[in-house]
Amino acid sequence: xxxxxxxxxxxxxxxxxxxxxxxxxxxxxxxxxxxxxxxxxxxxxxxxxxxxxxxxxxxxxxxxxxxxxxxxxxxxxxxxxxxxxxxxxxxxxxxxxxxxxxxxxxxxxxxxxxxxxxxxxxxxxxxxxxxxxxxxxxxxxxxxxxxxxxxxxxxxxxxxxxxxxxxxxxxxxxxxxxxxxxxxxxxxxxxxxxxxxxxxxxxxxxxxxxx
Amino acid sequence: xxxxxxxxxxxxxxxxxxxxxxxxxxxxxxxxxxxxxxxxxxxxxxxxxxxxxxxxxxxxxxxxxxxxxxxxxxxxxxxxxxxxxxxxxxxxxxxxxxxxxxxxxxxxxxxxxxxxxxxxxxxxxxxxxxxxxxxxxxxxxxxxxxxxxxxxxxxxxxxxxxxxxxxxxxxxxxxxxxxxxxxxxxxxxxxxxxxxxxxxxxxxxxxxxxxxxxxxxxxxxxxxxxxxxxxxxxxxxxxx
Numbered sequence: 001x002x003x004x005x006x007x008x009x010x011x012x013x014x015x016x017x018x019x020x021x022x023x024x025x026x027x028x029x030x031x032x033x034x035x036x037x038x039x040x041x042x043x044x045x046x047x048x049x050x051x052x053x054x055x056x057x058x059x060x061x062x063x064x065x066x067x068x069x070x071x072x073x074x075x076x077x078x079x080x081x082x083x084x085x086x087x088x089x090x091x092x093x094x095x096x097x098x099x100x101x102x103x104x105x106x107x108x109x110x111x112x113x114x115x116x117x118x119x120x121x122x123x124x125x126x127x128x129x130x131x132x133x134x135x136x137x138x139x140x141x142x143x144x145x146x147x148x149x150x151x152x153x154x155x156x157x158x159x160x161x162x163x164x165x166x167x168x169x170x171x172x173x174x175x176x177x178x179x180x181x182x183x184x185x186x187x188x189x190x191x192x193x194x195x196x197x198x199x200x201x202x203x204x205x206x207x208x209x210x211x
Numbered sequence: 212x213x214x215x216x217x218x219x220x221x222x223x224x225x226x227x228x229x230x231x232x233x234x235x236x237x238x239x240x241x242x243x244x245x246x247x248x249x250x251x252x253x254x255x256x257x258x259x260x261x262x263x264x265x266x267x268x269x270x271x272x273x274x275x276x277x278x279x280x281x282x283x284x285x286x287x288x289x290x291x292x293x294x295x296x297x298x299x300x301x302x303x304x305x306x307x308x309x310x311x312x313x314x315x316x317x318x319x320x321x322x323x324x325x326x327x328x329x330x331x332x333x334x335x336x337x338x339x340x341x342x343x344x345x346x347x348x349x350x351x352x353x354x355x356x357x358x359x360x361x362x363x364x365x366x367x368x369x370x371x372x373x374x375x376x377x378x379x380x381x382x383x384x385x386x387x388x389x390x391x392x393x394x395x396x397x398x399x400x401x402x403x404x405x406x407x408x409x410x411x412x413x414x415x416x417x418x419x420x421x422x423x424x425x426x427x428x429x430x431x432x433x434x435x436x437x438x439x440x441x442x443x444x445x446x447x448x449x450x451x
Contacts, residue, residue, distance in 0.1 A: 058314065059313060060449075080314070081315065085310065085314055087307060089305070091307035091310060092306065093306065095246040100239075100242065104236075106235075107227060107232055107236070108226070108227070108235060108236075108316070108317050108322075
């Protein structure tokens with residue numbers, strides 16, 4: 001951690017806030033996220049966790065305050081493809097198979113070196129379901145297919161909104177393992193969750209939201 | 212900068228080129244349409260049945276049917292296209308695919324252009340294929356049919372592009388179907404006038420190139436501007 005703290009943070013927010021129709025959605029936030037770090041976004045229902053992640057992803061307009069990406073003001077076309085967002089909607093086409101869904105994602109983003117669609121799907125526990133339409137998969141399997149996209153695409157920052165929903169015990173362990181592998185490889189992740197998250201690689205950074 | 216120390220070289224791979232991304236988008240939407248190919252047949256059957264109603268309603272009089280044939284085919288194709296227009300972006304918004312598309316390191320306008328192209332191929336092209344049949348049902352002279360097809364080839368992509376902008380603008384609203392029709396149909400008036408004008412001119416043996424050229428000019432303008440407008444409108448629709 002001491003070596004990492006001398007580097008420029010991947011993402012830094014200074015007095016970041018968001019207003020919807022002149023009503024503040026969350027109180028001004030300050031946080032820094034270094035490469036190789038995990039941040040847990042905590043807060044009650046309606047405290048703006050999803051809003052924060054959608055804003056960081058670039059889906060919502062920027063609120064007041066400063067947002068820095070690698071030490072410079074964050075601009076969409078600079079970090080396009082470096083930030084992945086996984087929300088409540090998984091972004092999978094129900095009529096296509098997991099394999100086809102991943103191929104499209106690779107066509108748009110490219111893939112991490114040394115990873116292929118087939119190997120990632122097998123790794124994530126969808127072996128045998130590669131060519132089944134997503135609509136016929138269970139909720140947990142759909143989630144796994146969406147997680148496979150995170151693993152496969154060459155992104156630096158993962159924004160995960162409730163990644164543990166619909167997952168069984170093994171699935172939760174899988175998400176934790178994926179996040180650990182990602183942070184070990186120099187990536188960073190921001191995760192919202194109600195439940196407690198057990199994380200082996202040290203205590204995660206916590207971002208507390210107040211409505 | 213010191214931040215590049217932690218292995219960013221292997222992770223910051225450049226995204227695939229535009230051609231590969233466009234091909235991926237096009238293949239995606241065509242595959243999706245093929246998985247639901249029953250939906251492709253609907254507008255075609257609708258257009259055939261509507262065209263069939265005219266001789267029943269007006270009587271099988273050759274001269275009358277010939278006079279209205281061009282206009283009827285054009286308006287029927289327009290209405291049939293309207294049936295399928297609603298679905299252009301709705302499923303992508305519902306399942307979150309659009310969010311992923313917005314976040315992809317590719318120009319959104321171009322990707323949406325590919326979606327519009329795929330939509331045109333799956334809805335308008337089948338209608339153009341059966342247009343000679345519709346024209347024959349209304350006794351349109353065979354010599355005029357190439358002009359009709361040319362007019363349709365230019366007018367239908369124009370309608371797809373205009374329609375896409377309106378679909379994007381109404382993306383967030385409920386019951387957008389009827390609103391869409393009310394907004395799109397007035398905008399189609401110039402396209403209908405020029406396309407029908409070309410067919411009528413050809414029928415009377417007059418030069419028909421000028422209205423076709425107007426259609427082509429409008430199409431060029433729409434090809435450039437409509438995807439940009441779509442991208443802006445959809446970004447706004449997601450930003451809520």
